[in-house]
Amino acid sequence: MDKRDVLSIGEIVERSGFAASALRFYESEGLIHATRSGGGQRRFERSVLRRLAFIRAASNVGLTLEEIKDELSRLPANRTPTKADWHKISQHWRGRLDEQISALERLKSGLESCIGCGCLSLQRCAFSNPGDWVAGSEKAPGAGLLPDSLRKPHPTRR
Amino acid sequence: MDKRDVLSIGEIVERSGFAASALRFYESEGLIHATRSGGGQRRFERSVLRRLAFIRAASNVGLTLEEIKDELSRLPANRTPTKADWHKISQHWRGRLDEQISALERLKSGLESCIGCGCLSLQRCAFSNPGDWVAGSEKAPGAGLLPDSLRKPHPTRR
DNA sequence: CCTTGAACTCAAGTTCACTTTAACTTTAAT
């Protein structure tokens, strides 16, 4: 009944900090949804602000838009998401966060014992040896050190 | 005097895990150096393995190749780098690591208090509000939450 | 000598996450 429960793109820009172009892009990619005014302009529900907050946070943690889209697709399409809905989703990528933190901590202690000592050996140093590509062995000895999200970060800085 | 102190690109591929194309790219960008055989094939010194280890580690931490190149340019051009040389360099981007870790930890605690509660408010939630773009205020209240390196990660995954 | 596999070059292509541009149209305020 409140007449201000739809927002123009400009208002979303203001409140979310995303550029209008990014919002249009997200809509085209299906990450957010908009209805249209008589003249064809986008009208957003307030709930997209929460989605956008999630998008920002998730992308800060290193998820790709594809992944974020997958996560968001778990939200109910018809009803407004509840706390519980969001909670469930955030649980899902929380592991990622923990992974990243501990990966960085391993990196840090590796830094102390390894770069610190000047060795930085490719064959033996777990720190610079995060993958499964180590010479001569099928399964790398130091494998799994870094989660994929850290093995290769992703796109353009703005 | 050891006759095996130069390595072919294939040997470097094996020992470093980088694709040959990446190695050629890095050479063209000046991140690593190679001499040439009589027939024009690349011959790498063993020390490039260490450089490559550094490149991988640094890029895992989110440095761009440009930045990595800058760091590497601090290494002595003429003599083989010593422990001390590497140590000095690693010090320089260690702060980055600490920054990233604490940013992720702030994110995590934000996650607990904020997504956990279902609010995820764009205006008030420091977690999803890492920037300086908050509506209505010149200087954001929750500014500086994330270092640039986490605000926007960078390029293509492989 | 001949073959095979590894390496070469150079331009063009790819992916991601957007942004920019150009040419209009809609909306809101005066």
Next chain:
DNA sequence: ATTAAAGTTAAAGTGAACTTGAGTTCAAGG
């Protein structure tokens, strides 16, 4: 009614970090 600000589209552009492709040459073994 006018007009400036805000919005629209499709398509092209950007930058980082590589990869791919096509066609050629090198190096080592038989």
